[in-house]
Amino acid sequence: MITVIGTGTGAPVPPEAVAGAELVVGGRRHLDAVRLPQGAERVVLGPLAPALDIVEEYVGKDRPVLVLASGDPGFFGIVRALAERFGADRLDVRAGVSSVAAAFARVGLPWDDAVVVSAHGRELRTAVNVCRAHPKVAVLTGPGAGPAELGAALRHACDEPEAEPEDASAPGPAAPGSSSAPESPEHAPASARASLSRVLVVASALGSARERVERVTPAEAAARDWGTDVSVVLCLDGARVPGGVRTVAGAPAGPAGWALDEAEFAHRDSMITKFEVRALALARLGPRLGDLVWDIGAGSGSVAVECARLGAAAIAVEKTADGVERIAANARAHGVYVDVVCDMAPDALAALPDPDAVFVGGGGAELPAVVAACARRARRTVVVAMAALDRVPAAREALTGAGFSCDGVLLQSSRLAPLPGDVTRLAATNPVFLLWGTRIPVSDEGVAQ
Incomplete structure (x- = not known):
């Protein structure tokens, strides 16, 4: 049997779950936080394939294995890889609070209407595009895809367009719908753009003594070194917060029709x-x-x-x-x-x-x-x-x-x-x-x- 315990957001590891384990697998910080049984083998997670090979040796001999993971291991976590390799019937999963749920709890917001996207080991551009399109997004971060990189990608879209210098000889602004409104590129400010209103909530070391939850602009996020403690960034647009009663969680349902009149x-x-x-x-x-x-x-x-x-x-x-x-x-x-x-x-x-x-x-x-x-x-x-x-x-x-x-x-x-x-x-x-x-x-x- 493989016991999988979600930890890392404040939930302690039950001592009885550790006591009988002959192999304990997890991140270094998770392993350091528990007292391992005498004689138990310890595997620090890095590349997943070698760790799964060691797990297979123990499972094949019916020796108990304990896997320590962050938060809810069934949510963008190791449960998927374990179930595919060994079968769901061999897993005893005890979920903790996911980093996404914890981050939204820290800022007092519901998250059934949030879109969750993982940038951990994946292209950042997908997360950036989701943040551009949706008003409430949680981004699971990773090396090279953290708050600084996300902020840098969103920064220019969130900048206010620069004001054009005033010209005393220029005509005053035309009324909406007036025929004197500018119609040609020479009358339009070059590269002026509508700006995206976003705040990033950066959650670091959730559930630990080092926990920090900070609200920053994309430009502020891009200018900082955030270290390795960040696990999730919330990207929020307060001007377009979804409302009403929800029936289906996640991204809003697609439109009932398109090619509008x-x-x-x-x-x-x-x-x-x-x-x-x-x-x-x-x-x-x-x-x-x-x-x-x-x-x-x-x-x-x-x-x-x-x-x-x-x-x-x-x-x-x-x-x-x-x-x-x-x-x-x-x-x-x-x-x-x-x-x-x-x-x-x-x-x-x-x-x-x-x-x-x-x-x-x-x-x-x-x-x-x-x-x-x-x-x-x-x-x-x-x-x-x-x-x-x-x-x-x-x-x-x-x-x-x-x-x-x-x-x-x-x-x-x-x-x-x-x-x-x-x-x-x-x-x-x-x-x-x-x-x-x-x-x-x-x-x-x-x-x-």
């Missing part, structure tokens, strides 16, 4: 990706929890907002200042956050984190350069919507030239429209070319698979 978004002069086009674009983008999606030439931001509703982090790049305000307003109206950059592509893209998927809307002479720049950075797919037939060959060449397989369709739909006399006609919408490029996997030998 254009009337669901504020837009200018019908400059919005139509819902038929958006439906296929979303299917090809595949936005999901942990992803980052760029929406380039965002206009109303309808694609970015829909990606955020499906759980992804979204960055919208829009060249006009009034467009930036419109996108932010649409995001607020749908209860999501979209990071909005007021700048021109492709120049604006260099400062952005790498996306999983990109949507490129609009057109213009710079479209091939924009598509090529996006294709160099996208990890999975790039989707391009175009109204002009002349742009299609260059966009397709930009995708294939970056190592993407490319496919596409011409979408031409007709909608039901009422006529006098209680009859209906079909009203045609403008045709749109939709191209999508998918990154071709490359083998270790550098050959496309």
Whole structure:
């Protein structure tokens, strides 16, 4: 039998659980905190595979094994590896309080509505994208993926945009909706962006005499050396705290529908990706929890907002200042956050984190350069919507030239429209070319698979 005891957040190890063990496995601090039976072998956990091999020797001879773990060992813990190797029927698991539960308890917050993501031994970017997209996130940390690294990744998104120097000769601000509002990039502040409001709660040495729970900004977290005692960081947005009665824990349920009607978004002069086009674009983008999606030439931001509703982090790049305000307003109206950059592509893209998927809307002479720049950075797919037939060959060449397989369709739909006399006609919408490029996997030998 393998007894697994969760400790490390203030729960003592029962002496009777230790007394009969012939092999005790755990982290150094866990082993140092208990008195081992005389003659018991002690294995300090490092690489997991060698430790499991030693456990197997004892289990094969029916000799009792004790595994000491942090908090709840069934929550991103060692129970998974033990159950897969030896079978759940050989485990006696005694869970402690998880570091996530303890951290939320310390700050007096419920956590059934929190998203929990592990960065321990994993890419930090997934945790960063979840923190961008959701208002209450717990990040389990690890070497190279602690509060400093998380803060550094979130810092620029959380910075307030710098104020432009005042110009006495410049006209005063236009009223909302006024035709004199800025419409061109030369009137918009370069690289201005909507800022992400986040506070990080860094929990160190939970349950010990060295316990510390500190609230810091991402910039403050990035500037410090936090040592090795941190086990969890809470990333909170007080402006978007989920409310109401919960039925399902974790990330909110996905939307009941997508490809929303254009009337669901504020837009200018019908400059919005139509819902038929958006439906296929979303299917090809595949936005999901942990992803980052760029929406380039965002206009109303309808694609970015829909990606955020499906759980992804979204960055919208829009060249006009009034467009930036419109996108932010649409995001607020749908209860999501979209990071909005007021700048021109492709120049604006260099400062952005790498996306999983990109949507490129609009057109213009710079479209091939924009598509090529996006294709160099996208990890999975790039989707391009175009109204002009002349742009299609260059966009397709930009995708294939970056190592993407490319496919596409011409979408031409007709909608039901009422006529006098209680009859209906079909009203045609403008045709749109939709191209999508998918990154071709490359083998270790550098050959496309």
